[in-house]
Amino acid sequence: MGQDAASRHVPVMRDRCVDLMAPALQREGAVAIDGTLGMGGHTEALLERCPQARVVGIDRDEQAIALASERLARFGDRFIAHHATYDDMAGALAAAGAESADAILLDLGVSSLQIDEPERGFSYAQDAPLDMRMDRSETRNAADLLREEDERELARILKVYGEERFAPRIARAIVRRRQTTPLTRSTELADLVLEAMPAAARHAPGGHPAKRTFQALRIAVNRELEVLDRAVPAAIEAVGVGGRVVIMSYHSLEDRLVKHAFAVGSEVDVPPGLPVVPDEAQPYLRLLTRGAEKASPEEAESNPRSKPVRLRAAERLRPTPPSRRRRDA
Numbered sequence: 001m002g003q004d005a006a007s008r009h010v011p012v013m014r015d016r017c018v019d020l021m022a023p024a025l026q027r028e029g030a031v032a033i034d035g036t037l038g039m040g041g042h043t044e045a046l047l048e049r050c051p052q053a054r055v056v057g058i059d060r061d062e063q064a065i066a067l068a069s070e071r072l073a074r075f076g077d078r079f080i081a082h083h084a085t086y087d088d089m090a091g092a093l094a095a096a097g098a099e100s101a102d103a104i105l106l107d108l109g110v111s112s113l114q115i116d117e118p119e120r121g122f123s124y125a126q127d128a129p130l131d132m133r134m135d136r137s138e139t140r141n142a143a144d145l146l147r148e149e150d151e152r153e154l155a156r157i158l159k160v161y162g163e164e165r166f167a168p169r170i171a172r173a174i175v176r177r178r179q180t181t182p183l184t185r186s187t188e189l190a191d192l193v194l195e196a197m198p199a200a201a202r203h204a205p206g207g208h209p210a211k212r213t214f215q216a217l218r219i220a221v222n223r224e225l226e227v228l229d230r231a232v233p234a235a236i237e238a239v240g241v242g243g244r245v246v247i248m249s250y251h252s253l254e255d256r257l258v259k260h261a262f263a264v265g266s267e268v269d270v271p272p273g274l275p276v277v278p279d280e281a282q283p284y285l286r287l288l289t290r291g292a293e294k295a296s297p298e299e300a301e302s303n304p305r306s307k308p309v310r311l312r313a314a315e316r317l318r319p320t321p322p323s324r325r326r327r328d329a
């Protein structure tokens with residue numbers, strides 16, 4: 001494509017993220033983890049604003065790691081790349097030789113690079129193989145999923161991950177089609193979704209009717225919610241006291257997980273009416289955002305990717321009492 005990383009993806013709420021993380025990154029040798037490095041836009045802004053800090057950038061996409069590493073080479077050993085999923089906070093800390101992090105950022109979802117490269121198969125608008133793997137060293141792609149899952153599981157995926165009203169009809173159409181020809185191309189799937197819908201729903205507002213099906217498949221292929229469900233508590237555990245966690249979600253399923261984990265940590269964990277709150281029941285997080293913050297109208301206008309964003313942030317007040325720690329975190 002011949003474009004550099006900086007021009008391929010505009011970082012969402014970049015200045016707000018840096019404002020929220022910077023207070024925790026002022027000491028010499030402070031460590032930040034950018035769990036969704038992408039094209040490195042947020043990491044670059046952090047490295048510029050916090051000259052004492054180093055950043056470990058995680059991404060499961062090797063192409064993103066390569067492009068961002070090129071962009072960030074001028075920061076020398078203040079930037080460390082780590083190819084992994086973002087629940088591997090322990091691996092990221094080990095890569096930096098640190099025991100805990102001072103700030104962690106997760107900017108969930110796909111990058112413009114992934115959407116814009118037709119051969120990655122994320123877009124219903126361009127004809128391409130049905131791939132959708134963020135990490136191309138993984139074996140199972142979207143075409144495999146459409147071939148292997150039974151009708152019930154396909155309908156569940158479309159309903160839960162895509163909030164698709166017509167999930168059973170689309171799942172039935174997929175199974176019927178694959179009895180004769182396997183679905184291998186993005187436009188074949190987009191056309192099939194359109195045909196499976198009642199005529200009145202084909203022109204409903206809210207974008208192309210296949211949008212929700214493509215989102216659902218992407219989430220399933222990359223096991224996005226399973227990884228996120230482990231990653232949020234792992235991020236909370238990986239920051240030291242005074243450390244900050246900032247998470248940007250792009251759909252309600254992601255935001256619900258984040259909201260819940262932050263709520264659990266920021267509330268007093270005792271039945272109401274108890275006269276004294278024991279230490280282990282005290283909150284171990286302080287919320288830094290009131291509810292979820294959105295992009296400004298100006299940003300939403302100039303960068304449509306920022307429209308659905310929900311940003312939540314929290315600061316760690318104390319270690320998590322063992323009784324309240326998740327076993328897998």
Ligand SMILES: C[S@@+](CC[C@H](N)C(=O)[O-])C[C@H]1O[C@@H](n2cnc3c(N)ncnc32)[C@H](O)[C@@H]1O
Nearest residue numbers: 011036038039040041042059060061085086111
């Ligand atoms: C929205 S983009 C991040 C953009 C980045 N903040 C920037 O400024 O360029 C999300 C990135 O996270 C990566 N990603 C998504 N899920 C991931 C996961 N579970 N583990 C690691 N990386 C993931 C994607 O490959 C993508 O590059």
